[in-house]
Ligand SMILES: Cc1cc2nc3c(=O)[nH]c(=O)nc-3n(C[C@H](O)[C@H](O)[C@H](O)COP(=O)(O)OP(=O)(O)OC[C@H]3O[C@@H](n4cnc5c(N)ncnc54)[C@H](O)[C@@H]3O)c2cc1C
């Protein structure tokens with residue numbers, strides 16, 4: 001710790017108007033320009049490299065031994081003067097002991113009270129004199145100084161014409177009682193710095209504990225499933241029914257909660273809420289524990305001033321300590337996801353709330369600090385570190401508003417760009433703010449985590465390459481993207497990847513989609529993207545203009561992320577998908593069926609709920625591929641009377657017939673994939689004008705199509721209307737030979753309903769273990 005750091009941290013002395021030394025900032029214009037140039041959103045990586053290269057920002061050093069030095073120094077200031085004003089200009093108060101024997105004698109005399117003149121303290125003084133003032137003193141000097149103190153020290157009343165501002169030429173006697181008061185004051189004040197660090201680490205330890213418990217619980221489902229599935233007793237059921245599985249209250253978890261007319265928000269689950277409440281609890285405890293003031297405090301004579309300063313220091317340090325996890329939780333490449341088996345969406349939930357608490361702490365820090373120094377406003381508010389602290393606070397405040405769900409939903413890309421810029425200003429501003437205070441290492445760590453995530457993302461993109469991929473608009477609602485993948489790229493069932501469509505208008509956007517392995521080629525994966533209002537709508541419009549509504553687009557994929565649930569370990573695995581939630585669910589159940597074709601002990605059920613028949617069109621090959629598997633599939637059509645886009649099936653049926661006859665006879669000819677044939681067919685037929693039909697003919701034609709669908713998919717049971725989730729859960733549990741898992745992805749309301757019913761029926765399962773796995777992730 002340098003003098004300058006000590007000086008800055010000791011600024012409250014100014015508050016009392018007693019000590020008016022100021023450390024010359026001497027920030028040259030070059031340095032100012034350099035810092036300004038390090039605008040964080042562009043230069044975070046360089047900032048890190050720069051800091052490392054220049055060894056800037058000394059690591060935090062405990063105040064243990066410094067408390068005594070400070071206490072004595074301050075007591076002596078209030079007692080008398082030793083150095084001349086000219087010497088003080090150069091050596092300030094602390095350095096006076098390096099050149100003035102009476103100062104040093106008084107100092108050692110003071111340290112002697114309470115045995116603070118130990119080796120470590122004396123070594124520290126030697127180091128300070130050498131490091132900051134280039135003055136060499138030795139142990140010898142201390143011995144001589146103490147002898148002088150014992151021989152010659154006088155109390156001010158013994159010195160004729162004593163004046164506190166006029167330097168004395170003898171050591172001053174230190175009153176022991178007063179010395180202990182100063183010690184106590186500095187234990188409160190500087191001890192708070194050390195405590196803040198420990199409490200900050202305590203908050204990290206809280207997260208480590210929670211994650212350790214979650215890791216054990218989630219990994220045991222994979223490592224020792226039979227043991228877990230035996231846990232159906234009252235305690236385990238109660239714990240899961242009331243703590244780990246349910247939404248916070250009633251149903252809404254993936255579905256947003258309406259609040260006022262625009263303040264919708266995503267409610268954390270009950271377990272997440274408890275974890276967050278625990279976090280808030282330890283944060284409040286960590287930010288208030290041990291903060292105290294006493295009436296005779298010579299450093300802070302007013303309680304209000306002491307409390308403001310202590311709280312400002314505590315909140316500022318605590319928030320710095322846990323800043324790395326705020327960033328880590330937001331990253332896609334967060335190793336904690338692997339450890340805990342928590343989804344990215346869960347981490348984003350924690351990121352949001354931890355960041356909100358962080359901002360509250362920053363705000364309290366800023367307000368308390370401002371109150372502490374209100375009398376010195378003009379002195380502080382032009383200082384660089386204060387300016388950057390203020391910038392960070394404003395950036396953090398803006399994030400609190402720009403991150404509202406309504407904005408994320410409406411303009412996700414705008415939200416994201418502004419969020420990154422503001423977060424960079426927040427981290428960069430805080431970095432500069434604490435650069436010389438010993439806490440900058442936490443911002444190195446936060447930036448390193450951020451940079452690591454970005455680098456891994458870029459490496460993944462580069463490794464994947466930019467293959468030309470076929471994109472087809474199907475049934476006017478879904479984009480089918482067939483992406484050739486590199487050999488090393490493992491299409492993990494239930495995983496998702498972020499896709500960049502490399503078109504000038506949107507190449508920078510990355511959107512998450514689940515995928516299936518192509519049924520035709522293990523070298524391709526297929527993404528099914530529902531047409532919404534942003535990039536998918538842009539592609540919809542682009543493809544609408546193309547013949548056959550298909551074209552080749554270069555894409556790049558980042559992933560895979562996520563993966564399968566532990567449903568393979570359950571006697572019955574029920575997969576429930578809604579609408580475009582099917583690809584990930586399908587890939588998981590299909591993988592289970594293919595990977596363990598002989599495992600007939602496990603019942604595999606697939607339930608897919610779609611609104612119209614047209615939705616089957618874009619997933620038809622996959623549905624056909626279920627034919628020879630042991631997956632029992634049920635499709636619910638909630639609006640069977642809608643015949644929109646049914647005639648598109650005409651392009652496909654001849655193909656299906658053809659493909660089946662082919663497969664029976666001449667397999668070698670099947671060089672061209674089913675998908676390619678399909679889209680060649682679409683291409684060919686797109687220009688053919690369909691004969692205009694009378695309404696009756698049209699109705700009959702569509703009826704025929706539906707009949708053909710039913711006969712082609714005879715292995716699928718079709719039902720009309722929405723399924724009753726309660727009946728589904730009760731029925732499947734009853735039919736199961738043992739444990740049952742429900743895995744779901746689809747419309748948030750559907751997912752929430754299924755969770756609700758699973759939770760409701762947990763204790764009515766005749767000792768069978770029921771599990772719920774949510775594959776839907778909602779963070780926007
Ligand atoms: C893990 C995961 C897997 C998904 N898999 C599929 C899938 O297989 N098929 C499918 O149709 N949809 C899937 N989605 C949803 C899909 O990512 C969005 O529908 C898509 O990003 C919307 O793009 P857009 O620009 O057209 O949307 P917009 O019309 O701009 O937005 C529609 C909705 O999507 C949200 N959204 C937009 N961009 C993103 C983004 N980059 N990340 C997260 N949410 C975003 C918005 O907040 C809004 O709520 C998945 C989402 C997640 C989180």
Ligand SMILES: NC(=O)c1ccc[n+]([C@@H]2O[C@H](COP(=O)([O-])OP(=O)(O)OC[C@H]3O[C@@H](n4cnc5c(N)ncnc54)[C@H](OP(=O)(O)O)[C@@H]3O)[C@@H](O)[C@H]2O)c1
Nearest residue numbers: 578579580581609610611638722746747749750775776777
């Ligand atoms: N991992 C992920 O996060 C992930 C993965 C893939 C997809 N997605 C997203 O998930 C969403 C899937 O929804 P979608 O828009 O495709 O679905 P949708 O078309 O709105 O709904 C699909 C079907 O679900 C039915 N349904 C809705 N709520 C239900 C409920 N509570 N109980 C029973 N059935 C219900 C609907 O019935 P009605 O006709 O009666 O409404 C409809 O038939 C998409 O937005 C997609 O982008 C996310």
